[in-house]
Amino acid sequence: MNKIIKFFTRRLVLVSLLILVQFLLIAATLMLPGKRYFAIYYLTTWVMGVIFMFRIINRKDNPVYKIGWLIIVLLLPPFGVAVYIIFRGNTLSKRKKEKLASIEQSIKRGLEETIGGERAVIEDPEAKKQSDYISNCAFTDPYSDGDIEYYPTGEDMLEPFLEALRSAEKYIFIEYFIIGRGKMWDSVHEILLEKVKQGVDVRVIYDDMGSINSVGFGFRKELEKEGIKCQVFSRYIPVLYARLNNRDHRKICSVDGKVAFTGGINIADEYINAITRFGYWKDNAVKVTGRCAWAFTVIFLSMWEYYESSPEGEEGFAKYMPDSFPGETPGVVQPYTDNPMDDVNVGEAVYMNLLYGAKKYIWITTPYLIIDYQLEQALINAAQSGVDVRIVTPGIPDKRMVYQSTKAHYEKLVRGGVKLYEYEPGFLHAKTFVCDDKFSTVGTINLDFRSLYLHFECGVWIYDSPVISDIKKDYEDILAVSRQITLEDCKANVFTRLKRSLIELIAPMI
DSSP: OHHHHHHHTSHHHHHHHHHHHHHHHHHHHHHOOOGGGHHHHHHHHHHHHHHHHHHHHHSSSOHHHHHHHHHHHHHSTTHHHHHHHHHHSSOSOHHHHHHHHTHHHHHHHHHHHHHTTOOOOOOOHHHHHHHHHHHHHHOOOOEEESOEEEESSHHHHHHHHHHHHHTOSSEEEEEESOBOTTHHHHHHHHHHHHHHHTTOEEEEEEEHHHHTTTSOTTHHHHHHHTTOEEEEESOOOSSOOGGGSOOBOOEEEEETTTEEEEESOOBSGGGGTSSOSSBEEEOOEEEEETHHHHHHHHHHHHHHHHHOSSOOOTTGGGGGSOSOOOOEEEEEEEEEEEOTTSSOOHHHHHHHHHHHHOSSEEEEEOSOBOOOHHHHHHHHHHHHTTOEEEEEEESSOSOHHHHHHHHTTHHHHHHTTOEEEEETTEEEOOOEEEETTTEEEEESOOBSHIIIIISBEEEEEEESOTHHHHHHHHHHHHHHTEEEOOHHHHOOOHHHHHHHHHHHHHGGGO
16 A cells, blocks of 8 residues: 555656646547537537648658647547647747757857867868768867777776766766666765865756656755755646657766766666666766867756856856867767757767768667658668668667567568667667767667657767777677567567557657
């Protein structure tokens, strides 16, 4: 009985139940007219459906999104129209939209004011084309100073991460989708408290939906009482509104603008396998220094500025910049972000540019494989052009419904020449591309609709760096414990195929 009470008093459950009640009230109000008014009701809902059909068609959305919403709106009027208005309509104020969209402009301004024009020279035409895209659309430049280190697991990353925190003299900026109480957070928290006592500026941003099961509602106040500045991205509240769709999925830690971390690893115990969830949790991260680390500081500050009512003053972000940067090192690294409010899908384009440029091989890891026709066809086209295209997904899923959507793509990809594998030890959470021993990207962007189109994301594009061999070696180690998917494995009964088809229809919205 105590377990039942505890379950129903969790904030996620309470808020979700209140939202469900709103859905039911909307359904009851809109779908149960009296017989007397049925003709008027039917005509009104039909007109509404047609109006919103044209509205959806004319939106600048991914075609797969449009199809999903068209089916909902036309099959379930007027309830489908109400759901569309709530989640895809213009429910955000113009000011709020402009403020969210301006985050990347803030990055552009911050970098131009501090290290504008100081970028690596790239002579290879293909590499330059990929880099220029990021510079033009994400406003960050390629850098060839400082180091980049690759950590193939959370366990490998933990001690360097803690050591970097211990080295802080001026500030520690942390922005993560998930923060969870436990061994990892306790280790981080202990250092943060010590640094606050030393006068270090410590700031934390976390996503409320991502962390809702792992920290309490009062977590922000708890940190602020300890002297840690904190912001919560888009609180999960019992009100139906569009921003439920947009989350801060980024993972960034910046220390003094000299060292920064990013990748798939959140601050929670499953990421370092201190607890077991879905078998062995395989993830990765990178640590960067030099101007790339400073760029991640600007990226964090641009998000922080979104919350603040006043900007950083006359000095702007420059007051946080290190006094000097390291000398030139082999290879090029280029950070990038993706903002769902700017109508530019940077994360998807970075992946597509790597696919289009691949000559010998392109190897991919992703926890989810929920892609549209364009990306699916790009993978098949690369494979049919003689490129060795490999994708590894989890052997043990964390979300059964999403896993079925992932498996729905298997047969077409395998028939098209793409080599698919499942990581047998457990859940693979890494989001990595490695290509032709020349290119790689490590970051937070899954191959799914939410990461590609709805979330704030980030990553590092890498060119001609020695670290690429480390990333490739890790991929080979992953393959050694993964099972290749055959056409025989893709066979499914009629019921399973129907279930996957239905899931595919709503895949962009889950």
